[in-house]
Amino acid sequence: MPNLLRDGWRDMRYAVPDLAPDLILIPRVNTRVLTIRPGIELIIDRTGFGQDDASLAQVGLQENLLEVRSATFDLNGEVGFNRRFEYQVGVAFNGFDNATDQRFAVTDFNVAFQIPKWRTRVRLGQLREDFGFEIVGSTSTMPQSERILGPFASPFNFGFKVTHQLGEGERATLTYGIFKDDWGDDGSGNAALSARLTLLAIDEPDRRLHLGVAVRQADVRDTIRYNGRPGVSAADDFVDTGEFPAASTTHIGLEAHYAHGPWAVVAEYATARPDVANGPDPQFHGYYVLGSWVLTGEQRAYDRAKGTVKRIIPEGRWGAPELVARYAAVDLSSGGIDGGRYDRIEVGANWWATTRWKFGVLYGHVWLKRDGETGHTQSLLTRLQWIY
Template sequence: MKLFGITVTLILLLAIGCLGGTASAGDPPVARSAVTRLPPVSPQDSAPVLPSVEHAAYFDTPDEGMSLEERIAEIERQLAESRIAAEEKAKAARERPTVQLTTQLQADSLHFDQDAANQATVGDIENGAVFRRARVGWVGEYLLTEYRIEFDFALSGRPHMLDVWVGWNEVPYLGRLKVGHYFEPFSLERYTPNRFMTFMERSLIDQAFAPARNLGVMAGDTNADQSATWALGLIRTNSDVFGDDLGDGGEKAVTGRVTWLPWYDEPAEGRYLLHLGAGYSFRDADADSAQFRAQPEIRSQNTSPPTPFFVDTSSIPAHSYQLFGLEAALVNGPLSLQWEYMAVPVARRGGADPTFQGTYLYASYFLTGEHRPYQREFGTFDRVMPFEEFFLVRTARDVSAGWGAWELAARVSYLDLNSAGVLGGELTELTAGLNWYMNPYTKVMINYAHALLDRQPVGASSANIFGMRASFDF
């Protein structure tokens, strides 16, 4: 009988141990009510779907007295309540416009080395360090409405008004509609934001011919597979740096651009593509005159005095003028080529009609294997995303480093402002660049430019220009 009692006692202890689980002597006690047991899953069963960690705090622990079916139903009920709450929160957020702060800071160091003839033609150019851009802005949206407000504090005088516009998406027959102060739709280089440029400055023809920001209304869209885009704007042509355009002259412009992607590698997300495009603008001459000029491709325009214009037509009496532009770009993995040509016939008053022209071609190559991303919605290039961001971390054995993205670039530009008796000069410029993308938002640029100027009455001259930029934006 004593042996029977000992046997029964051992069986009861084993049963209690199986029900309560195993625990070492050092484990803290666990309240039975806080433990949720799930049924065992055989290898043939798929993994159970469990509530995410972020929702765990909102779930009540099912009563252990409930059956398995009841516990599953309780968890599903709590998940449904959490989903409804999240949807209501998202709906409430959509009922108010969003506001996102943007900023951009570019600090430049510049050095000019001119020969005597160049100094005689354009004057002595001062070296220095300047803020090229110091911008603050806000962007946001509400349903299908979007807006952007941006100001630059690097320019002289009061803060300059840059992009200040409101737009609407999915407008029937028009696609996107924009009203305000914005870049006119002309030129691949001009239409691509400066934050994503390969060189410190845009090309000579972009400076001389491509229109910048003006007041107007613009519509644009893309086709279903985003292989083509179009944009058309009705513009007031003489907006000042504060976005104002007052006067009875009525100078207006019609500006448009179309692009086409005959080749775009979808699986590689645009690592291989061919871009073609064209632009046109008809423009009333401001105050019955037209003027075209350009600084070198490394320059300062925010200092006093700014870098002088190397070529300049001076004021030409004119009724109107037109802009014709052709553009092409090829991305083949880390290699990229980009080309543009522009011609500008001027309807002159009291003389022969001049036609000015220019072109550029550049190549870039990522030593670290990245490529230039492309925005199919707008037919422009986008922000470079390094495979590996720059960092230095000390480990137990050594220093671990990420190198960011490194890009080599070279460009040749040509601008001819001599035509029909107008002697604005000819300028050829060779630019080499090295870009270090520390991360998607921080970049260091080093540029060297050799400018070859031919302008009367001095004739041929040259200048060597060195520039370095540290840039950050978000």
């Protein structure tokens, strides 16, 4: 084993030990016909819960848990003569929102090619639909520890999508595609269409305003179900409609992100309207408003190709501390379907100690309205994250 603390192995810019930025931990391939760039994401969580009697009656005892939240190995690069095609392969262990019942899951398995003249990329294979700011982004890069709008977004499915970068300075993106839809109970996989449009309405060196809208339309062969955790990966589903018959469903999402130097505000709203044959069509919705402040002044870079943000890159020796607060709500009770509603507040801090290490702590309080009661659940999350 190499001595990771000696000069040449350690990133000397930071007080917390980490690998040097130019260190090749895993061999890479770079030839005329093939490039291979490996990547690792490791997130370990410790979550503790506190519940009142109403919460225990609604969702049962939530066990304190030490878990590998995400352990992902991925490969990406280019292949073919003149390396015209891009590819992504990702394998995760017990780490993604809609696949935690599987020990291993293939997340990404797709190829893409670019049309530079049209500033267009076409991607085909197993991938995630573009629906919403926090869905397109990653919990490893954003202020929040977990996604809230997971009940309204599709898991990884087979399909293809096209992304155009539009406008002067590539200030806008338009992404659309067709996917196999696995939300029906028979797993037959009907077609789903989705589209997302984003715009940098303000694009200045120290100030940015991102706006976006997304639409998803899917056929449902038999039944559909909406369910979700309360912003805590270790928790059970707090809101759950159960299976109910529907012919189709339409989702709409709105998103905004404003950043001014180290200050940022993110807000999203999503709604789902299933088409029910007998009775009124329910309308479910969820939203959140989040604020963050990086005390040392760093700002997240903007990813113009995806219409989202990247992680904090600390500039000082002791890294970059970030304070975070969010209010969120998800309501799955409508049209005679009582899936429950929760409201959540959370406050916490992230310490971006190096370009790879992040340590986080987050306190959350959830009010769950379900079964005619309001239950209170508290959670305390501590997180250790390393990305290569």
